[in-house]
Amino acid sequence: MSRINNPMEIFKLLNGSNCRECGEKTCLAFAVAVFKDKKPIRACPHLPAEVIARYGGETEKPDTIDENKAKAVEALKQKIPSIDLAETARRLGALFSNNQLTIKVFGKNFSVDATGALSSDIHINAWVAFPVLNYILSGSGTAPSGNWITFRELSGGPPRYAHFQQRCEKPLKQVADTYTDLFRDMLEIFDGKQNSGHLDSDVSIVLHPLPLFPIQICYWRPEEGIESSLHIYFDSTSDQNLDIESIYTMCEGVATMFEKISLRHGAK
Ligand code: SF4
Structure with a gap:
């Protein structure tokens, strides 16, 4: 990975169009933001992948990772016909009607029928479908305790903690640093509820990716x-309702979604 010695080194790689797609008003402002570690270099959509890789920025997820996750989702869907959906709905406190189990994902309906077919008010992609199906297949139905813990304290969390920081907390921090108000708005769009300054944080919002799996995002200016x-904090019962891979996948998806929304709307 090449070290960035000054903003001009990045600026020289940009096309100079000042198109604002990165959320900055000019290419120079973007170069400064990257130099100060306030923006990932991959936020400029016009840079070639090899330049992004050279400066240590992760490029978009390789297709193989997406394909693997999509295959995992298909495998989970095939397990659905073997479970009793009505009983599962009772266990999870979900709705069961017309042979469909329906739960709330970020406050929006998400249904699975007895064949494993999915339908939802939200866009269904692998980072949503994978944790939701695992929650339905294996969630214990344990009610949240109200005690918040870190990712590292979850069962299976320690070995993945460095990745979790890099792929989930760091991108969210960059969004919050750059667009603090937008960041707060986005949390509210996803049915987030303000919490009263957990650990003296300036922004503290609780989201419900799944009904029995709340997360709390705290930001200190x-x-x-x-x-x-x-x-990001988790209820101490989280690992009883969701496995660590699903928790990681859900958080990575949230971070990616927030990054995309901020890049699209942050400059407005
Ligand atoms: S996205 Fe940003 S850095 Fe890239 S060309 Fe447009 S203004 Fe410049």
């Missing part, structure tokens, strides 16, 4: 001499 920070 920068202060003189102190960098901003952002952490």
Whole structure:
């Protein structure tokens, strides 16, 4: 990975169109933001993948990862006909009607029928379908305790913690640093509820990716001499309702979605 020595080094790689697709007003502002580690270099959609890779920015997920996740989703769907959906709905406190189990995903209806077919008010992609199907197949139905813990404290969390920070918390922090108000709005769009300053955070919002799987996103603004920070907290019962791979997948999906929305709308 090449070290970035100054903003001009990045600026020289940009096309100079000032198109604002990265969310910055000019290419120069973008170069400065990358130099200060406030924006990932991949936020400029016009840079070739090899340039992004050279500067240590992860490019879009390789197709193989998406394909693997899509295959995993298909395998999970095939398990649905072997379970009793009505009983599963009772266990999870979900709705069962017309041979369909319906749960709320970010407050929106998400249904699965006895054949494993999915339907929803939200766009269904692998990062949503994978955790939702695992929740339906294996969730214990344990009610949240109200005690918040870190990813590292979840069962199976420690070995994945570094990746979790890199792929989930860091991108969300970059969105919050750049567009704090938009960040708050986006949380509210996804049915987030303001919490009262958990751990003295400046922004503290609880989202329900799944009914028995709340997450709390806390953001601390920068202060003189102190960098901003952002952490995602989980209910202490989370790993009883969702496996660690699903938790990671859901959080990575949330971070990716927020990044995309902020890049599209943040400059407006
Ligand atoms: S996306 Fe940003 S950095 Fe890339 S060309 Fe447009 S303004 Fe410049």
